[in-house]
Amino acid sequence: MEFLLHEFTSFLKKEQILDDPVDLKLYETDATSLFPKQPKLVLLPDTVKEIQKIIKAIIRYNSSNPPHKVSFVARGAGTGLSGGALASDYSIIISLARFTKVIKVDYENNVVLVETGVVNATLNKVVKDSNLHFAPDPSSQQACTIGGNVAENAGGVHCFKYGVTSEHVLGIEMLSPNGELRYFGDLDSDLNYNLSSSDLNITALVVGSEGTFGIVTKALLRLTPLQDSFLTIQAAFADTQACANLVSDLIKQGFKPAAIETVDNNAVKAINKAYNLGFSDDVKAVILIEIDGVLEEVIENGLKIKDTVNKYNPLQYEETQDSERRLKLWKVRKGAAAAFGKIAPFWYLYDLVVPRSKIPDALKGLEEIADKYNLLLANILHAGDGNIHPNFLYDPYKDQTVVDRIHKASHEIMELCVRLGGTLSGEHGIGVEKQEYMGHLFSDTDMNKMLMLREVFDPNYISNPNKIFPIRICRECHREIELEELKT
Numbered sequence: 001m002e003f004l005l006h007e008f009t010s011f012l013k014k015e016q017i018l019d020d021p022v023d024l025k026l027y028e029t030d031a032t033s034l035f036p037k038q039p040k041l042v043l044l045p046d047t048v049k050e051i052q053k054i055i056k057a058i059i060r061y062n063s064s065n066p067p068h069k070v071s072f073v074a075r076g077a078g079t080g081l082s083g084g085a086l087a088s089d090y091s092i093i094i095s096l097a098r099f100t101k102v103i104k105v106d107y108e109n110n111v112v113l114v115e116t117g118v119v120n121a122t123l124n125k126v127v128k129d130s131n132l133h134f135a136p137d138p139s140s141q142q143a144c145t146i147g148g149n150v151a152e153n154a155g156g157v158h159c160f161k162y163g164v165t166s167e168h169v170l171g172i173e174m175l176s177p178n179g180e181l182r183y184f185g186d187l188d189s190d191l192n193y194n195l196s197s198s199d200l201n202i203t204a205l206v207v208g209s210e211g212t213f214g215i216v217t218k219a220l221l222r223l224t225p226l227q228d229s230f231l232t233i234q235a236a237f238a239d240t241q242a243c244a245n246l247v248s249d250l251i252k253q254g255f256k257p258a259a260i261e262t263v264d265n266n267a268v269k270a271i272n273k274a275y276n277l278g279f280s281d282d283v284k285a286v287i288l289i290e291i292d293g294v295l296e297e298v299i300e301n302g303l304k305i306k307d308t309v310n311k312y313n314p315l316q317y318e319e320t321q322d323s324e325r326r327l328k329l330w331k332v333r334k335g336a337a338a339a340f341g342k343i344a345p346f347w348y349l350y351d352l353v354v355p356r357s358k359i360p361d362a363l364k365g366l367e368e369i370a371d372k373y374n375l376l377l378a379n380i381l382h383a384g385d386g387n388i389h390p391n392f393l394y395d396p397y398k399d400q401t402v403v404d405r406i407h408k409a410s411h412e413i414m415e416l417c418v419r420l421g422g423t424l425s426g427e428h429g430i431g432v433e434k435q436e437y438m439g440h441l442f443s444d445t446d447m448n449k450m451l452m453l454r455e456v457f458d459p460n461y462i463s464n465p466n467k468i469f470p471i472r473i474c475r476e477c478h479r480e481i482e483l484e485e486l487k488t
């Protein structure tokens with residue numbers, strides 16, 4: 001890397017290059033701490049040209065130093081939960097932290113062009129006064145970036161109705177791993193857009209590719225009008241089963257609320273400890289249902305939903321159309337992750353999806369696995385999507401074997417999920433966290449086809465290598481193993 005470092009200093013300022021171990025420590029994990037890996041170098045470019053120069057320098061270095069293969073990893077805010085933004089042994093982290101411009105808001109066509117380091121909530125603040133929003137709203141939206149949302153195909157609490165990120169990205173500018181700037185979808189190289197382009201939908205392929213196809217530097221996004229009215233309903237139950245059955249019932253009846261979210265027993269305990277939200281001790285599950293639209297429709301659906309909720313004998317029920325009270329009701333869901341800190345200093349969150357009808361079975365299975373490995377489990381759910389986030393709350397300083405037990409439990413959780421007809425990730429991606437579980441769901445033939453697609457964009461595997469695919473199948477991992485062997 002010494003030679004490369006020298007080359008980077010010829011076009012980057014000192015403060016754009018981090019190689020001090022103390023600085024690098026900050027980039028050792030994303031929001032999950034189970035797979036730490038300290039990078040050797042982090043670069044903070046200011047312009048697309050600078051990223052391009054970095055990639056071209058890496059390509060030059062690789063071609064003159066075979067078999068070495070330096071690679072790069074794009075990093076947004078590092079809030080990812082699958083280890084996607086971590087470096088591997090020979091990769092350089094390229095941070096998009098300085099790409100924070102909202103370039104153009106087109107209020108006539110409800111689209112916005114942004115640099116991809118823009119924080120999701122910042123974009124929403126910019127367009128809110130015009131009654132618009134970027135609909136995907138991950139719970140991390142105060143910190144996570146549009147680039148991270150695009151790479152992970154992020155979801156959020158209102159995506160049940162509005163759809164995940166892929167449904168809101170119209171075009172992208174991407175720096176390919178060969179150093180060339182490419183434009184896909186509705187965006188062209190003059191940053192003009194043609195909102196009716198009908199070519200092969202390559203944008204949709206890039207969304208969710210976890211940074212393995214290149215670095216997305218600009219995104220043309222769809223903005224959605226904010227609805228006139230909303231109604232937020234919160235109901236608390238004595239058992240999680242009632243909550244799960246209520247979700248199935250609402251969906252069977254054809255309701256399409258903007259959000260259906262639930263939290264279970266241990267999550268309620270954490271929330272009771274952290275905030276004074278007034279849940280009694282016998283509350284074992286809470287549901288939040290939000291409907292929006294024109295006022296008459298909201299009122300009419302609200303009455304019907306209330307009737308359905310009441311069939312399941314809630315211990316507590318509240319509904320509101322008041323904006324401030326709405327935020328308070330949402331605290332039970334949006335504040336859950338922070339509340340876990342009141343129970344234990346560490347938190348490991350999974351992301352799995354099962355068919356909605358299997359949510360009760362999944363919750364039962366998760367409880368059995370947690371009991372088997374003596375782990376403290378709290379579940380939060382994007383219930384409308386069948387997307388479950390089981391959380392293990394733990395303290396590795398008090399319990400030295402807990403991390404090992406969590407890894408063992410992970411294996412069984414993935415098996416449970418696949419057995420129930422589910423899939424490995426709803427919104428957090430595969431990254432390093434789940435790469436070894438891909439084989440539970442996909443055959444080698446399928447994975448090789450995915451790799452062939454990846455090779456179209458990145459034939460040399462230099463863009464975020466060693467992610468997504470299991471080590472035994474992933475060609476770039478083998479290269480790193482070979483390099484390790486060369487050293488010994």
Ligand SMILES: Cc1cc2nc3c(=O)[nH]c(=O)nc-3n(C[C@H](O)[C@H](O)[C@H](O)COP(=O)(O)OP(=O)(O)OC[C@H]3O[C@@H](n4cnc5c(N)ncnc54)[C@H](O)[C@@H]3O)c2cc1C
Binds near residue numbers: 075143151152156464
């Ligand atoms: C408390 C909490 C709540 C969360 N809630 C949700 C939720 O509700 N829904 C949800 O979907 N996720 C959620 N997440 C996960 C995370 O916030 C999302 O995955 C988010 O999209 C990551 O964005 P980031 O900017 O932090 O990306 P990073 O973590 O920096 O990177 C994530 C991946 O994106 C790639 N990447 C980043 N920028 C680019 C780019 N410009 N070009 C190409 N690749 C890039 C990285 O290489 C990496 O593979 C949550 C996380 C936390 C900590």
